[in-house]
Structure formats: structure tokens, C-alpha cells
Amino acid sequence: MKGPIRIAHISDLHFSKICLNPFQIFSKRILGNANLLLKRGRIYLNEKPFSLLDLFIEKGVTDVFISGDLTTTSQKSEYKLARKFIAKLQEKGLRVTAIPGNHDHYTSGAVRRRAFYQEMPKEVCNSSFALGDHFWVVALDTSMYTPFVDATGDFTVEIEKQLRKTLREIPAGKKVLLVNHFPFFNNDKHKRRLIGGDRLAKLLRTFPNVLFYLHGHTHRRTIADLRADSLPIVLDSGSVSHAHHGSWNLIDLSKSKALVEVFESKDRHGNNWTCVQKETFSYE
Numbered sequence: 548m549k550g551p552i553r554i555a556h557i558s559d560l561h562f563s564k565i566c567l568n569p570f571q572i573f574s575k576r577i578l579g580n581a582n583l584l585l586k587r588g589r590i591y592l593n594e595k596p597f598s599l600l601d602l603f604i605e606k607g608v609t610d611v612f613i614s615g616d617l618t619t620t621s622q623k624s625e626y627k628l629a630r631k632f633i634a635k636l637q638e639k640g641l642r643v644t645a646i647p648g649n650h651d652h653y654t655s656g657a658v659r660r661r662a663f664y665q666e667m668p669k670e671v672c673n674s675s676f677a678l679g680d681h682f683w684v685v686a687l688d689t690s691m692y693t694p695f696v697d698a699t700g701d702f703t704v705e706i707e708k709q710l711r712k713t714l715r716e717i718p719a720g721k722k723v724l725l726v727n728h729f730p731f732f733n734n735d736k737h738k739r740r741l742i743g744g745d746r747l748a749k750l751l752r753t754f755p756n757v758l759f760y761l762h763g764h765t766h767r768r769t770i771a772d773l774r775a776d777s778l779p780i781v782l783d784s785g786s787v788s789h790a791h792h793g794s795w796n797l798i799d800l801s802k803s804k805a806l807v808e809v810f811e812s813k814d815r816h817g818n819n820w821t822c823v824q825k826e827t828f829s830y831e
């Protein structure tokens with residue numbers, strides 16, 4: 548890809564469809580559907596991500612990174628909505644990269660059939676690729692099945708080994724954007740943590756070429772430049788579908804500078820996405 552790189556980082560879309568299948572009484576999905584009926588369905592709106600399509604074109608977006616939780620209970624009907632959204636982005640000429648979150652492998656059945664990889668178009672599951680002349684993208688899948696109210700991820704020793712190998716193989720001089728669903732800091736509720744997050748942080752300290760760490764899961768937008776502590780610039784784009792504080796990040800990358808603009812919409816239908824924060828990062 549030549550020319551400017553403009554990434555739209557979105558996360559936690561949580562497309563939802565209430566499932567009234569009586570067999571779900573035996574499944575964790577009954578909890579997800581009860582939650583949908585009582586609360587979540589009104590908070591995360593299926594139509595809100597679709598409001599971004601024209602805006603992405605207007606802003607010159609070239610790449611869309613989706614850092615997990617595209618669905619709510621990993622149902623086929625929710626994956627169908629996610630595919631429809633991705634297809635619309637692709638029709639507009641945008642390259643889409645996506646990873647699963649804990650909600651995309653919500654039930655033991657979804658984990659067994661590797662639902663995310665079965666349901667998503669192959670090309671969006673690319674886990675390591677060059678981005679223009681100066682950057683490289685590594686997309687990490689740390690999703691796992693969790694029983695009932697848990698929402699943990701797992702940075703297993705096997706994933707650690709693979710990530711170390713991938714990072715070592717990236718051509719010298721490339722700056723890396725690492726995309727994961729979970730933050731590596733474990734300062735949230737214990738049941739929402741990334742198991743092995745401390746090992747991931749330790750690994751990141753040994754790869755200073757990892758410039759950005761993009762994640763979701765918390766549904767709270769955050770920008771934190773941790774380079775003084777030998778860690779990357781952390782970007783949590785928040786949940787794009789949230790009815791009252793939906794947000795996403797526009798990341799404009801050039802060889803020695805990045806501009807990150809945070810867009811937020813308090814409108815239920817995403818009619819007024821407004822830039823609420825701008826940060827510039829310089830690097831060599």
C-alpha cells in the first residue's frame with residue numbers, strides 16, 4: 548500500500564440477536580440472552596457501527612482494525628450481522644482486519660467449532676502483515692471459553708512462543724502495531740483479566756519496535772503513552788456501538804509521526820460523530 552495510512556480502530560461492536568431456542572437452557576447463552584433482554588440490547592445498538600461507513604470514506608480511511616467482541620453470544624445470526632458490516636466496509640475498498648474477543652467464543656460449542664474463523668471471511672483473519680513501507684501489523688487471538696460470568700482471556704505459553712517468533716521474523720526497521728482484544732494490564736476486575744498479561748508486558752519490554760498496542764474489552768476509551776516505561780503506546784478505542792458513549796479512533800500514520808483522533812457519538816444512531824481528543828506521537 549502506497550500513500551497515507553489511515554486506520555479506523557473500532558472494537559466491541561456486540562452485534563446481538565435474541566435467541567429463543569429452548570435448548571439454550573443448558574447453555575451459557577441463556578445468561579447472554581437474559582442480559583440482552585434486560586439491559587445489553589438497549590445499550591449496544593446494532594445500527595451504530597453502520598453509521599460510520601460514509602464517514603470512513605470522508606476521512607480517507609484505508610484500514611479498519613476490529614479488536615474483538617463483534618458478537619454478543621457467538622450466534623450465527625450475530626455473525627451474519629458482523630459479516631454484513633464487514634462486507635459493506637470492503638465494498639467501499641477498505642481493508643478489514645479482525646480478531647475474536649471473549650464474546651465471539653462465548654459458548655463451549657463456539658470454541659469447539661472455532662466459530663470466529665468459520666464465520667468470518669478468511670482475508671480479515673490475517674494475523675501478520677506489512678502495512679505500508681514502515682509498519683507491520685500483528686493480530687493476536689487470546690480468546691478462550693469461560694464459564695458463565697467470567698470474561699477472561701488467556702495469553703498462553705504457546706501463544707507467547709508464537710508471538711516471540713513472529714516478532715523476531717518481522718523485517719528490521721519496521722514499527723509494529725499489535726492488536727489484541729484484552730489489555731495487558733490487570734487492573735480491572737479479576738474475572739475480566741488477561742491471564743498471563745504480566746508475561747505479555749514483559750515480552751513487550753523486549754521488543755521496543757512494538758510502537759502501538761491496540762485493544763478493546765474494557766468499553767472505556769483510553770490513550771496511554773507508556774514508552775517511558777519501555778512499553779508501547781496503548782490505544783483502547785472503547786465500544787463503538789455504545790448508545791451513549793460510542794467511540795472509535797482514527798490513527799494517521801507516517802514514518803516518524805502518528806496523529807490519533809478520538810471520535811465519540813452520544814447519539815443512539817451515531818448521527819454526530821465528533822472528535823473529542825487529539826494526540827500526536829513522534830518516533831524515530
Ligand SMILES: [Fe+2]
Nearest residue numbers: 559616648764
Ligand atoms: Fe466487549
Ligand SMILES: [Fe+2]
Nearest residue numbers: 616648649764
Ligand atoms: Fe470482551
